[in-house]
Amino acid sequence: EVQxxxxxxGLVQPGGSLxxxxxxxxxxxxxxxxxxxxxxxxxxxxxxSGLRTRGPITYVADSVKxxxxxxxxxxxxxxxxxxxxxxxxxxxxxxxxxxxxxWGPAHYWGQGTLVTVTS
Amino acid sequence: xxxxxxxxxxxxxxxGDRVTITCRASHSLNNWLAWYQQKPGxxxxxxxxxxxxxxxxxxxxxxxxxxxxxxxxxxxxLQPEDFATYYCQxxxxxxGTFGQGTKVEIK
Numbered sequence: 568e569v570q571x572x573x574x575x576x577g578l579v580q581p582g583g584s585l586x587x588x589x590x591x592x593x594x595x596x597x598x599x600x601x602x603x604x605x606x607x608x609x610x611x612x613x614x615x616s617g618l619r620t621r622g623p624i625t626y627v628a629d630s631v632k633x634x635x636x637x638x639x640x641x642x643x644x645x646x647x648x649x650x651x652x653x654x655x656x657x658x659x660x661x662x663x664x665x666x667x668x669x670w671g672p673a674h675y676w677g678q679g680t681l682v683t684v685t686s
Numbered sequence: 687x688x689x690x691x692x693x694x695x696x697x698x699x700x701x702g703d704r705v706t707i708t709c710r711a712s713h714s715l716n717n718w719l720a721w722y723q724q725k726p727g728x729x730x731x732x733x734x735x736x737x738x739x740x741x742x743x744x745x746x747x748x749x750x751x752x753x754x755x756x757x758x759x760x761x762x763x764l765q766p767e768d769f770a771t772y773y774c775q776x777x778x779x780x781x782g783t784f785g786q787g788t789k790v791e792i793k
Contacts, residue, residue, distance in 0.1 A: 611784060629687070
């Protein structure tokens with residue numbers, strides 16, 4: 568059974584940093600593209616970033632470019648999102664998502680971790 | 687980026703109805719289009735990928751159609767568990783943009 572468990576969310580002040588982690592199990596982690604998708608309170612889904620080991624290929628949305636960095640440790644089956652320069656509008660639930668071996672779509676989702684940026 | 691326009695934003699329907707949600711892209715997606723269902727307090731769930739392929743375990747009353755830039759999600763015989771918000775997503779390019787969402791409400 569595929570499982571994705573996010574951690575690392577919490578309260579942070581504007582300008583602060585957080586690192587989200589996503590521990591994966593139930594599949595060969597290194598073979599799949601992994602993504603982060605976020606959802607602000609009462610809003611829609613926003614694609615944040617994706618990373619494929621084979622290639623490799625990395626994509627970061629313009630809204631977080633230069634502030635967020637996606638990475639992965641295939642030996643630990645773990646995906647990361649390093650967030651810095653956090654802004655009020657980064658407040659959201661951040662979902663870890665497993666894509667395909669090529670890129671998308673989002674076949675499996677974690678339960679999400681809440682990041683709240685507040686002064 | 688490929689902007690995605692989803693409509694309607696809200697849809698009121700009754701049990702047993704057939705409903706259709708549309709999604710339009712600014713560029714051809716080569717059918718790299720997915721549909722998701724999200725219920726309050728839950729993570730989204732993949733329903734349809736490659737425009738018309740049903741994800742394993744998803745009831746057959748859900749179907750996807752269209753090609754190029756225009757796509758549809760159809761739900762036949764609407765069931766109580768289908769009242770939720772639905773999103774389209776393009777994955778023709780790496781930006782993975784989502785539509786704005788369609789909330790299916792009980793009439």
